[in-house]
Amino acid sequence: xxxxxxxxxxxxxxxxxxLASMASIILGYDIGVMSGASLYIKKDLKITxxxxxxxxxxxxxxxxxxxxxxxxTADWIGRRFxxxxxxxxxxxxxxxxxxxxxxxxxxxxxxxxxxxxGYAIMIAPVYTAEISPASSxxxxxxFPEVSINLGILLGYVSNYAFARLPLSLGxxxxxxxxxxxxxxxxxxxLGMPESPRWLVMKGRLADAKAVLEKIxxxxxxxxxxxxxxxxxxxxxxxxxxxxxxxSKKRGGEEGQVxxxxxxxxxxxxxxxxxAAVGLHFFQQASGVDSVVLYSPRVFQSAGITGDDQLLGxxxxxxxxxxxxxxxxxxxxxxxGRRPLLLTSTxxxxxxxxxxxxxxxxxxxxxxxxxPSWAVGLCVASILAYVAFxxxxxGPMSGVYTSEIFPLRAxxxxxxxxxxxxxxxxxxxxxxxxxxxxxxxxxxxFFLYAAISSxxxxxxxxxxxxxxxxxxxxxxxxxxxDDTAMxxxxxxxxxxxxxxxxx
Numbered sequence: 001x002x003x004x005x006x007x008x009x010x011x012x013x014x015x016x017x018x019l020a021s022m023a024s025i026i027l028g029y030d031i032g033v034m035s036g037a038s039l040y041i042k043k044d045l046k047i048t049x050x051x052x053x054x055x056x057x058x059x060x061x062x063x064x065x066x067x068x069x070x071x072x073t074a075d076w077i078g079r080r081f082x083x084x085x086x087x088x089x090x091x092x093x094x095x096x097x098x099x100x101x102x103x104x105x106x107x108x109x110x111x112x113x114x115x116x117x118g119y120a121i122m123i124a125p126v127y128t129a130e131i132s133p134a135s136s137x138x139x140x141x142x143f144p145e146v147s148i149n150l151g152i153l154l155g156y157v158s159n160y161a162f163a164r165l166p167l168s169l170g171x172x173x174x175x176x177x178x179x180x181x182x183x184x185x186x187x188x189x190l191g192m193p194e195s196p197r198w199l200v201m202k203g204r205l206a207d208a209k210a211v212l213e214k215i216x217x218x219x220x221x222x223x224x225x226x227x228x229x230x231x232x233x234x235x236x237x238x239x240x241x242x243x244x245x246x247s248k249k250r251g252g253e254e255g256q257v258x259x260x261x262x263x264x265x266x267x268x269x270x271x272x273x274x275a276a277v278g279l280h281f282f283q284q285a286s287g288v289d290s291v292v293l294y295s296p297r298v299f300q301s302a303g304i305t306g307d308d309q310l311l312g313x314x315x316x317x318x319x320x321x322x323x324x325x326x327x328x329x330x331x332x333x334x335x336g337r338r339p340l341l342l343t344s345t346x347x348x349x350x351x352x353x354x355x356x357x358x359x360x361x362x363x364x365x366x367x368x369x370x371p372s373w374a375v376g377l378c379v380a381s382i383l384a385y386v387a388f389x390x391x392x393x394g395p396m397s398g399v400y401t402s403e404i405f406p407l408r409a410x411x412x413x414x415x416x417x418x419x420x421x422x423x424x425x426x427x428x429x430x431x432x433x434x435x436x437x438x439x440x441x442x443x444x445f446f447l448y449a450a451i452s453s454x455x456x457x458x459x460x461x462x463x464x465x466x467x468x469x470x471x472x473x474x475x476x477x478x479x480x481d482d483t484a485m486x487x488x489x490x491x492x493x494x495x496x497x498x499x500x501x502x
Contacts, residue, residue, distance in 0.1 A: 050433075057427070352452060
């Protein structure tokens with residue numbers, strides 16, 4: 001019985017997305033495992049709450065190095081081998097943290113792992129978007145976020161599994177075992193094709209066509225997508241061949257992209273940058289890291305005591321996040337980006353208000369008289385919050401941002417958005433304990449609820465639907481004149497070609 005080529009190609013794209021998302025599993029593990037490990041690190045190394053905050057949040061600041069380096073690396077050596085860089089940094093960082101004997105060495109390990117985080121959080125969604133057919137791009141591009149949540153769950157499970165080891169050994173094992181998947185990821189890269197869009201940027205049209213024929217739904221779609229990518233890359237439609245000459249003036253082209261993104265953007269590009277940066281800012285400003293990283297402390301504040309109870313309840317958070325991110329993966333290409341995003345954010349607002357109310361009641365009650373309904377409200381609200389986050393706002397930052405930037409600015413544009421994401425995440429995670437001391441833990445979550453309300457308004461007014469459109473068509477949604485862009489890029493290409501001809 002013959003295999004349907006469309007199904008075969010979908011399976012190939014599915015496999016590629018799975019392989020690329022392995023980097024995100026390691027990233028998620030690093031985030032999740034630190035939530036429990038920090039409890040034992042504080043006891044063993046006798047560090048203060050401020051030092052714990054810095055240890056938890058500094059990873060996001062360090063990741064800026066990796067996110068901006070990843071944009072240049074991905075355009076230089078390709079999307080595929082950039083994943084190897086991420087794996088190498090994760091491997092070295094996990095070993096440094098696992099064998100650290102003091103706080104300073106632990107911070108060095110966090111720096112190295114942070115660079116890997118920057119690489120992974122940028123390259124996995126970009127590669128997956130560029131390798132996916134339009135009909136299933138939302139589903140496949142959500143895989144990195146699915147993998148992050150799976151990694152977070154594995155980190156929580158690791159906390160629970162190794163919590164009974166001796167104090168000085170347990171947290172080191174929790175952190176050190178993260179090195180093993182990095183080796184597997186580096187080997188798996190050998191089975192991944194290169195992004196067809198990067199191949200076109202390098203003039204390798206035959207290689208790009210071969211990859212497109214494996215991932216497109218039909219041969220006709222492969223040809224159409226190749227033509228669209230050539231136009232977006234500034235290669236004239238009538239210029240064909242296995243390999244064509246492309247300008248090597250990398251520095252000048254990169255400077256031009258920076259000017260187009262930041263210095264003097266067109267109105268359409270300004271709308272794209274605002275949408276991407278706003279989406280990444282609000283994703284983190286809604287307080288998700290305060291729940292993910294500090295969930296044991298939040299549950300302590302809600303009246304749950306004992307390490308086993310705390311880590312077990314934290315594992316429930318990881319399960320909820322993972323289950324609902326899978327729901328999102330199946331809904332992205334059916335329900336669309338906007339409905340999921342608006343529903344998700346609205347649910348987060350309600351959940352945060354419930355959590356803040358429960359924590360406020362618990363905080364004002366004597367220890368022996370904590371109302372059971374308030375404890376139940378806190379637990380239910382946390383689970384509802386991570387569920388709503390995971391079904392929309394969680395995966396949407398990677399899916400949406402990887403779609404909306406034009407080809408020439410995609411890697412650097414995504415890096416700018418990720419930089420905003422990481423800085424915001426770092427600020428939130430490095431201030432949560434201090435903020436809770438200043439305005440109470442309940443007040444902190446009331447603040448996050450107010451920010452999430454602003455996020456809903458921003459998403460409603462600034463983020464158009466992109467479901468079912470090719471990456472090259474989405475520019476029109478933001479007001480880009482596709483015909484003018486193609487003519488301008490083709491003319492510029494001919495000028496560069498003449499300038500580099502002997």
